[in-house]
Amino acid sequence: MTATVTGTADDVRTAVPAPVPARRRRRWRHRGAEAAWAYLLIAPTGLGLAVFYLWPVLQTGYFSFTEWGPFGGHEWVGLDNYRTLAADDEVLTALRNTVAYTLLGLLGIPLAVMFAALLNRPRLRGVSAYRALFFLPVVTMPVAVAMVWRWLYNGDYGLINYVLSLVGVEGPHWIADPATALYALVAVGIWTSLGYNIVIFLAGMQAIPREYYEAAAIDGAGALAQFRRITLPLLSPSLFFVSVLSVIGSLQLFDLVYVMGGSGQSARANPAFPRIQTVVHLFYDKAFYTNDRGYAAAIVMALLVLIVTLTAIQFRLQKRWVHYG
Template sequence: MLRPTARHTRSRQTLRRGLTGYAMLAPSMIGILGFLLAPVLIVIIVSLFDWKLLGTPRFVGLKNYAKLFGDEGVGHSLLVTVGYVLICVPGTTILSLLLATLVNRKLKGMKYFRALLVIPWMAAPVALGLVWGWIFDPARGAINSFLGLVGIAGPSWLSTPELALPSVAAVHVWQFAGYNMLFFLAGLQNIPESLREASALDGASAVRHFFTITLPLLRPTLLFVLITNVIGSFQAFDTIYVMTEGGPGDSTEVITYHIYHQAFERFDFGYSSTISVALFVIILAVSLAQFAYFERRTTYDVS
């Protein structure tokens, strides 16, 4: 009887380890395929059809995409979305970085304060929309009631086209600032204390230390926060739907609300899928641009 050689034994061990690894990855892979890749593929396929949900889908090829470029409603909602993103992303990033710097201290009870800052992110967006809708209420809202105490007549925050979008964007910033603070806090705590001591010995002020040492070392964290903020801002829907329903007029009709309008009010699932594909391409392009920008900055800094 032939005994297995050392090579065959190693091969079987390698195969066994490989099968074990794939078995452990299987649940995650099934989840990715079933809940991420498959829906994306289905949306792309549906975008090639004229489908009113109740009727039979009719293949139209790229006609929905041709319609997309001449749709003024899509153009307007995209501009509203860009404005929303330009408010939310800088606001959330700057506020979360300031909060992380504030709570990165070894003080008694600080961990409870950090937990309080994260609670808004854990709350349901619909519930937040209802609460903030009451806070912004022009007659009985908390904000205008406070302004009335100092003799200021508060405006109709959600009924004025110029104020509605900044108002709902402020809710987004408030909701996600604490969550993003956690990432900046982790990045700050990974920076060696010796660097701060060395810069202090060199006579660097706290502001100079922050911009010349802390901020460059936080670049990977900053990239992650910016990308997730951009994606989250482009996909915002729940709070806007509850607070304004895209109004007044169409001043807060972001692209996701326009997709909802096409799909569940006009029942044009083919065209709404086309807009969804366009949104996916836009988000992908913006994310890749951010990756390229940060990679180029890192290359210049190294050189």
């Protein structure tokens, strides 16, 4: 019994898929070669990120569930470190200090916007010198900055108290006084980040077309109205970028506290140290001074969760601002 094939020759030809044109095959090969070159070029950066960033994060996450002995070695303890962390008053104090420093440090953003607006004036003499002076703290080593400010804040022979004594004011021991220690650190943090923020805002202001200001001036808008209705709305991407970096950098504060406040026994001898200890500084003390590395890993993992959460909130708020703005 044989099967019969019905239909014309044209139907048979249309049922057979047409061969892929040579031009399309060449295009696919070209795209494949481009993708291969792209992956090859980003491979060194990707490998560096995986080795120096991703792997340490994963390793720290694992160590946060372990307990370390005094001579090395560790054993799995599960969530014990996190239970201890939730009830540790020292951790809560360090977290409160870090959040307070972060919120106060945001005051440097409007200050940077103001200086950027002043430096953006085209007829300002010596504008390049002013920009260099503002940016100088950014390229200075943080330890050197902290040592200089530690001398300036010294209550016995510091320059700030000497200047205050000339007008009959007795200055406090800025870093050793619980009432002024945190604010003194905030002032140094704002000073060190001011130059970088000014550069970002200057770039954003110079990208705004001058025609907007000329049209506003024709309509009778003054300098303040132009700044409020043109500069600030169009500067919102730069404001968002600087705010995210400022929050992340403030939550990771360590070097200023370590140099100006000390560590270990020297830090605990400072009566104001409970007011300036940050989460990263507490992590350092637990990991390298008391050698409680499992608990220190739990502290820094909690800080990582906090940073990711706050950054996600900032991105969410930025999307709403763009949507409703």
